[in-house]
Amino acid sequence: MPIEVNGKTLETDEEGYLVNLDDWEPAVAEVMAKEDDLELTDEHWEIINFLREYYEEYQIAPAVRVLTKAVGKRLGKEKGNSKYLYGLFPYGPGKQACRYAGLPKPTGCV
Amino acid sequence: MAKVNIEVPEITGTTEVPKIKPDTMAHLETFRAKPEFMEALGFPGEMPENWKEKAIEAMGDLLKKYRSFQVFLDACVKCGACTDKCHYFLGTSDPKNMPVARQDLLRKVYRRYFTLAGRFFPKLVGAVDLTEEVLHDWYNYYHQCSQCRRCSVFCPYGIDTAEISMAAREIMDRIGVGDKYSNEIIGKVHRIGNNLGLPEPALADTLEGLEEDVYDDTGVKVRYPLDEKGAEILLVTPSADFFAEPHVDGLMGYGKVFHEAGVSWTLSSYASEAANFGMFIGSYENMRKVALRIRKAALDLGVKRIVFGECGHAWRVAYAFLNTLAGPFDFLDPNYPVPQHICEFTWDLIQQGKLNLDPSANDDMVVTFHDSCNVARATRMGDKPGGQFEIPRNVIKAVCNNYVDMPNGTIREATFCCGGGGGLLTDDLMELRVKGAKPRMDALKSVSDEHGVTHMAAICAICKSQFTKVIPYYGFEMDQIVSVHQLVSNAIILTGQNEGGDEEETEEEAA
Numbered sequence: 001m002p003i004e005v006n007g008k009t010l011e012t013d014e015e016g017y018l019v020n021l022d023d024w025e026p027a028v029a030e031v032m033a034k035e036d037d038l039e040l041t042d043e044h045w046e047i048i049n050f051l052r053e054y055y056e057e058y059q060i061a062p063a064v065r066v067l068t069k070a071v072g073k074r075l076g077k078e079k080g081n082s083k084y085l086y087g088l089f090p091y092g093p094g095k096q097a098c099r100y101a102g103l104p105k106p107t108g109c110v
Numbered sequence: 111m112a113k114v115n116i117e118v119p120e121i122t123g124t125t126e127v128p129k130i131k132p133d134t135m136a137h138l139e140t141f142r143a144k145p146e147f148m149e150a151l152g153f154p155g156e157m158p159e160n161w162k163e164k165a166i167e168a169m170g171d172l173l174k175k176y177r178s179f180q181v182f183l184d185a186c187v188k189c190g191a192c193t194d195k196c197h198y199f200l201g202t203s204d205p206k207n208m209p210v211a212r213q214d215l216l217r218k219v220y221r222r223y224f225t226l227a228g229r230f231f232p233k234l235v236g237a238v239d240l241t242e243e244v245l246h247d248w249y250n251y252y253h254q255c256s257q258c259r260r261c262s263v264f265c266p267y268g269i270d271t272a273e274i275s276m277a278a279r280e281i282m283d284r285i286g287v288g289d290k291y292s293n294e295i296i297g298k299v300h301r302i303g304n305n306l307g308l309p310e311p312a313l314a315d316t317l318e319g320l321e322e323d324v325y326d327d328t329g330v331k332v333r334y335p336l337d338e339k340g341a342e343i344l345l346v347t348p349s350a351d352f353f354a355e356p357h358v359d360g361l362m363g364y365g366k367v368f369h370e371a372g373v374s375w376t377l378s379s380y381a382s383e384a385a386n387f388g389m390f391i392g393s394y395e396n397m398r399k400v401a402l403r404i405r406k407a408a409l410d411l412g413v414k415r416i417v418f419g420e421c422g423h424a425w426r427v428a429y430a431f432l433n434t435l436a437g438p439f440d441f442l443d444p445n446y447p448v449p450q451h452i453c454e455f456t457w458d459l460i461q462q463g464k465l466n467l468d469p470s471a472n473d474d475m476v477v478t479f480h481d482s483c484n485v486a487r488a489t490r491m492g493d494k495p496g497g498q499f500e501i502p503r504n505v506i507k508a509v510c511n512n513y514v515d516m517p518n519g520t521i522r523e524a525t526f527c528c529g530g531g532g533g534l535l536t537d538d539l540m541e542l543r544v545k546g547a548k549p550r551m552d553a554l555k556s557v558s559d560e561h562g563v564t565h566m567a568a569i570c571a572i573c574k575s576q577f578t579k580v581i582p583y584y585g586f587e588m589d590q591i592v593s594v595h596q597l598v599s600n601a602i603i604l605t606g607q608n609e610g611g612d613e614e615e616t617e618e619e620a621a
Binding site for chain 2: 014015057058059060062063064065066069082094095106107108109110
């Protein structure tokens with residue numbers, strides 16, 4: 001099911017993840033969030049941007065603990081936990097935030 | 111990706127056998143693997159035109175290879191003992207999720223093509239032609255079996271539905287019909303070394319972070335080494351242990367145990383996965399290829415022992431098949447089990463009094479233990495029968511003051527699957543996963559209500575992920591699921607740990 005972003009048609013897989021990671025632009029996240037009835041705030045963008053930076057360096061999404069630790073360092077210790085992240089991304093920070101960030105879905109025993 | 115609306119079964123504390131509701135799960139078809147992922151595992155990318163002949167040929171091949179497969183197809187007398195034993199039947203009410211009915215989907219085709227009566231008088235013996243509808247049922251219902259083998263415990267002939275479901279998946283893979291979840295993951299192991307696709311730099315970064323965290327917490331430099339040649343022990347653990355919660359808390363616990371044991375150990379980036387999904391799809395070739403990575407890593411690193419982390423089916427592959435798949439392991443130290451389970455390792459140390467434990471660190475919990483199906487019904491630990499049940503419980507009781515078992519009939523060899531095993535831990539099967547967890551949720555509710563149980567510990571990455579995802583549907587919180595070695599990690603007092611005041615030494619016996 002393709003999505004329309006800024007007049008372009010982008011291919012996504014069965015679960016709504018971008019097929020071509022290079023297709024990503026900030027508007028992709030906005031469009032996907034809108035479909036989930038979610039409004040992206042600066043807090044969401046902090047996470048999305050971190051995921052993209054990490055992926056750029058390591059070619060994989062960060063582990064939950066790596067993510068919470070980084071969030072704690074950047075946004076304050078009280079935010080460095082899964083509860084905060086689930087508050088922002090109710091379908092799971094790993095999966096939902098990765099999708100908005102244009103990353104492939106982390107799959108395995110997770 | 112709208113959240114699936116699932117009719118969540120009501121839990122009461124006891125699991126009643128439901129009235130059957132035919133075809134309630136007939137719609138649930140897990141995503142198919144794309145051609146490139148099929149081909150990477152040595153399967154055809156698309157269905158060939160002569161797929162029926164090819165499928166029958168594949169069935170014939172498996173019948174020759176595995177005598178057990180033919181015995182299981184021949185032996186069933188339809189006694190019905192298995193019908194109410196499957197968690198997926200109990201949770202979905204779909205009669206095709208009764209083990210005998212699931213087996214019959216393959217059995218009726220076997221009869222048509224491989225038995226005299228079925229060839230000449232198919233109607234008399236319930237034999238049918240292989241058609242697209244039959245294949246559709248195979249695909250849907252053999253991906254609604256978590257290969258947990260609970261039914262086989264109750265079958266008077268010992269028919270193992272898991273083996274039939276593995277064979278069915280292998281037959282389908284050989285005609286280009288495979289599931290996305292398992293097959294993509296196996297491809298990642300072949301390419302990168304683990305299910306998640308974590309490359310070496312990401313592993314190194316994650317482990318370095320754990321060293322920092324443990325140091326911040328305790329003031330002790332516990333190491334989480336990667337690819338260190340000459341280490342005594344190679345730890346092979348599910349990659350979820352690096353990635354997810356509460357898995358990673360267990361990994362931190364293993365490191366603390368090794369640290370206190372004073373042995374050198376290492377993880378391997380090449381064999382950074384204990385799980386072996388080759389078993390789930392019934393593919394000997396893929397299972398062997400995955401297992402051989404462990405052998406190569408052990409040889410390259412020059413280790414003397416192999417220890418497996420908390421992973422259910424990995425322990426089955428390790429305990430039951432590793433030697434024939436990837437052996438002989440004559441280069442390892444014969445004084446230790448080849449391989450050894452982390453719970454065996456920790457329990458040995460506890461018995462020798464080598465761990466300084468403070469079980470009061472877990473006093474905020476009342477813990478119960480979920481026996482993972484593959485560990486419970488396909489393996490053993492230690493040198494006594496039932497060690498796979500006792501040793502994890504002994505470890506928990508040594509580090510927790512409050513332990514309660516769930517009701518008989520739901521634990522040990524009769525344990526209920528978490529609902530996500532056997533290659534079904536994928537979001538597109540969420541409805542099945544939620545409903546299949548019902549019997550375990552009933553048991554958990556019963557001990558929560560009667561004994562105030564607050565946490566359920568597990569020794570399988572799939573169980574932990576499945577439960578954290580599905581228990582909120584039943585009114586529990588995701589952090590009520592814990593790793594066994596997370597409890598160990600909480601209770602262990604490291605040598606030189608900067609804890610305020612002298613901790614009392616408590617050589618703990620069972621609570």
